[in-house]
Amino acid sequence: MNAHHYDAIVLGAGAAGMMAALTAGQRGRRVLLVDHADAPGKKILISGGGRCNFTNIHTAADRYISENTHFARSALSRYTPADFIALVNRHGISWHEKTLGQLFCDQSAGQIVDMLMVECRHGGVTFAFGQPVTALDHADGLYRITLNGVEHCAPSLVLATGGLSIPKMGATGFAHEIARRFGLPMVQTRPALVPFTLGEDEALFRSLSGVSAEIVVRNGKTAFREAALFTHRGLSGPAMLQISSYWQHRTPIHVDFLPDEKQDWLLEEKRARPKATVRSTLARRLPERLAETLAGRLGVEAELGNCRDAALRTAADQMARWPFHPNGTEGYAKAEVTAGGISTKALSQKTMEATKVLGLYAIGEAVDVTGWLGGYNFQWAWASGKAAGEAV
Numbered sequence: 001m002n003a004h005h006y007d008a009i010v011l012g013a014g015a016a017g018m019m020a021a022l023t024a025g026q027r028g029r030r031v032l033l034v035d036h037a038d039a040p041g042k043k044i045l046i047s048g049g050g051r052c053n054f055t056n057i058h059t060a061a062d063r064y065i066s067e068n069t070h071f072a073r074s075a076l077s078r079y080t081p082a083d084f085i086a087l088v089n090r091h092g093i094s095w096h097e098k099t100l101g102q103l104f105c106d107q108s109a110g111q112i113v114d115m116l117m118v119e120c121r122h123g124g125v126t127f128a129f130g131q132p133v134t135a136l137d138h139a140d141g142l143y144r145i146t147l148n149g150v151e152h153c154a155p156s157l158v159l160a161t162g163g164l165s166i167p168k169m170g171a172t173g174f175a176h177e178i179a180r181r182f183g184l185p186m187v188q189t190r191p192a193l194v195p196f197t198l199g200e201d202e203a204l205f206r207s208l209s210g211v212s213a214e215i216v217v218r219n220g221k222t223a224f225r226e227a228a229l230f231t232h233r234g235l236s237g238p239a240m241l242q243i244s245s246y247w248q249h250r251t252p253i254h255v256d257f258l259p260d261e262k263q264d265w266l267l268e269e270k271r272a273r274p275k276a277t278v279r280s281t282l283a284r285r286l287p288e289r290l291a292e293t294l295a296g297r298l299g300v301e302a303e304l305g306n307c308r309d310a311a312l313r314t315a316a317d318q319m320a321r322w323p324f325h326p327n328g329t330e331g332y333a334k335a336e337v338t339a340g341g342i343s344t345k346a347l348s349q350k351t352m353e354a355t356k357v358l359g360l361y362a363i364g365e366a367v368d369v370t371g372w373l374g375g376y377n378f379q380w381a382w383a384s385g386k387a388a389g390e391a392v
């Protein structure tokens, strides 16, 4: 069989794969970009509610979770949010900062996919979409893949097929599988940026479905101040998604429902409004249904003026460190990303090439680098894609 020859084959036309392909193509490399889906960038299209939160201006290595917290630093410092913003600006895509440094397209996520495709074409990249890889091997310094019965080969193979999140959209463990086959170590994968589920003990909170509040959530030393949302299955909203990436099964998370209040705030309320109840006092600061549920759980029914100071102090402390005991998460079906994956121990932080397997590269979500919510994961995809694209 006559094989088609390239300098690099990129598996996965998502955020990282497209960036790697366009970078290598524009350096004059002959690149084949492969995806089993019939169109590129499907996750980009649904990201950020259809507006793609394409980067975060506060990107820094400490906002990524990995067994090696320093690994991402090099690539992130060589391809920064400013670099991606410059690309977006060159394509005339208008954008805005929503909150906490998160940048979104004004119009649609489709503009980002179009931009990346234009850049790929500019680099002369060959596309093979809607074609599953039916065979893959490595011999004589060449990676060979078969698509529709046709063989394609290259001295470099870039694994960019992402993580396990949202299998309904075509996510597979393909990159992990190939990495394992070539002997690369793996870090146990788990769903991240994912809603929690609550069990029967905390069923009362599930009845608050739809209620949200700005809170601080803590897991050990890690804390996020953002909105939390009660759902019919448990806890969601940005704060909960963020902390889920740090959560270990069978451990509690702690919520401060009133992060702006000082320790003795209920005693001050008692002096200022002795006729008020805990419930009415909470309802002035939190959604009514949440206030009612918390007051019911605290069991302090009397008017504040008739409550002992110690009881009010205890109630305030409880509300500042309210434990929730998730019995799980909503899993890969609802997880925005996959934590864990191809171990960074196996990769060069400069090029993303496997240190012991010449010509094999891994980038994006397939690698054990998981960003916070808010544009950090795309920035990692761009930066790691760029690093590999410059090296192949």
Ligand code: FDA
Binding pocket: 011, 012, 013, 014, 015, 016, 017, 034, 035, 036, 037, 040, 041, 042, 043, 044, 046, 047, 048, 049, 052, 053, 054, 055, 132, 133, 160, 161, 162, 163, 165, 166, 170, 171, 172, 173, 174, 335, 336, 337, 363, 364, 365, 366, 374, 375, 376, 377, 378, 379, 381
């Ligand atoms: P990505 O998943 O983008 O691409 C992988 C590609 O490989 C896909 O095109 C897939 O079809 C292909 N593929 C998979 N298996 C294959 C196989 N066996 N053979 C061939 N091809 C295969 N992040 C962020 O920073 N800002 C945001 O706004 C959002 N929003 C968001 C919303 C939702 C609903 C989700 C699920 C995720 C986000 N994310 C996000 C996360 C972000 O989408 C994610 O981190 C990046 O898309 C990862 O980029 P990759 O290129 O690594 O994988």
